[in-house]
Amino acid sequence: MREIKSHPILHFDRGGQIEFSFEGKKISAYQSETVAMALYRNGLNVFSESSKLHRPRGMFCAIGKCSSCMMRVNGVPNVCTCILPVREGMQVERQFGLGEKPSGVVHFPPPVERKETVTIIGGGPAGLSAAIVFAENGVKPLVIEQNPSLGGQLIKQTHKFFGSKNEGAGIRGIKIAEEMIQKVKKLEIPTLTRSSAFGFYPETGTLGVFKENQYIKVHSDYYLFATGAAERMIPFEGNDLPGVFGAGAAQTMMNIFGIRPGNRVLMVGAGNVGLIISYQLLQAGVEVAGVVEAAPRIGGYFVHAAKLRRFGVPIITSTTIKRAIGATRVEKAVIVSLDDKFNEIPNSEKEWDVDTVCLSTGLIPSVTLLAQAGCKMKYSPYLSGYVPIRNKNLMTTKENIFIAGDVSGVEEASTAILEGKLAAYSILKKMGKNTDVQIDETRRELEKLRSGPFGVKILKGLQEVQYE
């Protein structure tokens, strides 16, 4: 019932079918699916439960950034099933309760050591654009990506891009990703997909990576962190019920795996992401009951709002979600009107019949590895959270650690691509190559992109976190 059979833009090449075991039952999966996607397509809502109150939990981010889909796989607990590809005969079970331990002794192969010149963590637009610059200048970096495929958030963005013409405006995100991935292949850049960087050890300068069950110790002269961002949860009653998703998770399900997240959706947040994903839900055959926005006006572009209105989808400003209601899955949502100080207006609640709530309420930079590496951090609301303090060439307070893209402050793909290039040219300069001209040019392009109304807050944020 959840499988999308036809789509106006996408064709789903799902591959052949295999079987795995879920709590003793046989589940059929497509070869291209991850474990969580196969389970969701087969009707599973409850993926885990809270440890104390045993409240049901569903999948939330679908890109390996939260813990809500963690299960025990072949005896190993706490495996993020949303990014784990299915394999014939694997044994999967939910883990309920505190203190998950492996069931019996799990034998991992001995660690493998790798010596690299440059290691890039994250294969999204920032990481890939950096990798291409390195390779074109005679340095082959290692790219580490935890998802099964490269491309970051671009591989699910079916809309035509806004932003800079040089960085793909007017082209669909999926096409930009395709072109970058092709270039990475052509340049024979070494990549490790399905590989999570889980720890950085500053004493030895080592990055710990898990590729399936293989532990890899990476020693690199330079590190570029391009780990992107994670979706922001907002506080409301029932926000942990299955059926409450990050909007990007709904996009991953629909546009990568061809799965409908629900039948009738309430979208929370009318920025570009909320508006775009609402339209993509309609394209996938999902009813969008409406979009609510806490601010008094719509944050996204007029063109995206107009498309939704043409389909009769209401966009209601000065309104937010108050409660999600349901036993083991969202069955209803209560919305409430807000005054000009964002206080709830008494008796303004309305109950909507929806089975899915999508939160498009912002992103938080994924900085944990950088904090572990000892890079100094600062909170900047303009950059969407804690971000590393850096110089104008994107070097953090640690000599050989650089950043690029959403991890340095949430913006958009065009700036992520440019930051990737800037970080790469800066590292090349540190290696003794003359890249001053390219550094100046890239900085100028970034300034141009940030000169519009959407760049104002980013420039304020940069003033707070840039040290040179």
Ligand SMILES: Cc1cc2nc3c(=O)[nH]c(=O)nc-3n(C[C@H](O)[C@H](O)[C@H](O)COP(=O)(O)OP(=O)(O)OC[C@H]3O[C@@H](n4cnc5c(N)ncnc54)[C@H](O)[C@@H]3O)c2cc1C
């Ligand atoms: C719905 C939507 C619409 C958008 N539309 C536009 C648009 O029209 N124009 C535009 O310019 N921008 C748009 N954006 C924004 C754009 O997609 C992001 O700003 C951009 O993808 C950021 O690039 P990035 O490389 O920094 O991060 P990401 O694309 O998020 O890539 C980061 C990568 O790092 C990997 N990673 C993270 N941690 C680890 C780890 N520990 N180990 C290994 N790998 C790791 C992740 O799996 C991911 O693949 C949109 C975003 C969304 C969600």
